[in-house]
Amino acid sequence: MSQRQLRIGRIRYLNVLPIYYPMESGVMGRDFEIVYGTPAELNDMMARGELHASSASSIEYARNADQYYLLPDIAIGSCGPVMSVLLISRKPIWELEGETILSTAQSHTSAALLRMLFRDYLKVDVRYETGSVTERLQAGDLPTAALCIGDEALQLRSDGRFPYRLDLGEAWREWTGLPFIFGVWVISRKAVAEGCFTRDPATLFVRAKDWGTANMEQMVSMAADTGYLSKEDMRTYFRGLVYNLRRKEQEGLVLFMQRLAGAGEIPAVPDLVFYDHAAMVPPECLTERDDD
Template sequence: MSAAASAPGSAPGSRPVRLGRISYLNVLPIYHPLEAGWVSHGFEVVSGPPAKLNGLIRAGELDLSACSSIEYARNPERYVLLPDLAIGSFGPVKSVLLVSRVPLARLAGESVLVTAESHTSAALLRIVLERVYGVRPAYRDCRGPVRQAMALGADDPAALAIGDEALALRGDPRFPYQLDLGEVWRDWTGLPFVFGVWVARREAVAERPEELAAAARLLVESKRAGVAAIEEMASLASLIYPKLTRAEIRRYFGRLVYDLGELEQQGLSRFFQCLAEHGFIESPPSLDILGRRQGIDSQG
């Protein structure tokens, strides 16, 4: 693997660029080349679930980070999108699931336990249940992981699980009815769904434009290196997650989208429109991508 020629934040006396890393399996191909030294960098890396990273970059404690798509939609004045980086799917994703003890039609008015780790997935769940299935459950927020809540006695008829937790629950016999939110979005809209994006704080870009541009390029380089070595990523992940076979992990990676191309941008804009229609945001923002400075207006 070739290393980058320069590393942002590595100049003498310069503060390292602070980078947020989602602590889920799905981003391993993006971050592992950085962490393994395939791509040299000077980042200060902070890990956590999406909701934590959203709060950190909103508070100015990160310069650039993966974040929930809804975080950008709610605060577009704070961020610019990094080009060519996203985490999404065009169809089943397997790691964003509604798991239910009863058929979906019987969830009207029933309690659904919702993870607090991803606000994007929680909003998407409400949108598709109402728009596609005509069901309006009562949602109950869960402070921590849903499996932890279940272990402590939560017996809600259904739950929203994301990331590694969803991968663990997808074969759980207690939940014979499951809804893959990536799949239902694709079937409904014909578009990919973008669960997460990478953003830079506008203030950081204004203060350190060259370093932030270099940091964005390094992340894209790392993504390309990881995707090119996807078989190695699957083998590594099978050691980290022994409950999943290498074949399962390889299929999982194969369902993911790591780009922010034209179709992904259309899917993201369609989601932002839905957020506005359902009252999550006042109006759908344009997509302001670093280095392009030409927003792509949200459209129906």
């Protein structure tokens, strides 16, 4: 059976550097293709069949679990302050009643979490509009409050024009006591059914994650070169991130989906169905590298 080169999606944020640098640098070989985009763009590419495996917003899995398998033991989340999913505000958070929050279109999960926190945890009634925070600021049109994610959040977290902040990862942890999983890694069920890949995606991603987290000081130095944060702050940033999808992380993910369902944002809570390379592909697809 002929093999296909694995096409994988990569969000353009520093938080996934420990997972993707080993792939981009050649440490994990080069028999795969990396495609770049925002979380929302990668979700759309997966839905259109343009990628085989990718990071995906947690809400994308919640909405379309029948199209995907989860890759085991890999995720992106936090167990406390996440620093890069941040509400910045010109007014105290408790005084935002009746105000409009500018919400990024780049991450559906972060926007859903923001709505959930204001509605069910903070119990502050606000309105939302979608748009680019950076473009609004460049135009001199300062929103009262704005949801920022990724590198944009790292840049704006100390902006004096917005003295009040709500870290969404920290708020979730205070509310539930559980980690929050912003993104998971998935593989298309259709792609699995269509045949062999040059690499086992589950093995590739977990090995890359293990290499990146074992060489975290190198990741910190590379990330600090962007100038967003000092080296020490970048070290703190990476220390607060979660890259595993084990029992506690799965509990946090399921609770998020249960609350999405309770709010009518998804019809039902899907099962967590994990990809099993050995069980799901024909024996002729297995390679020596996969079995190492």
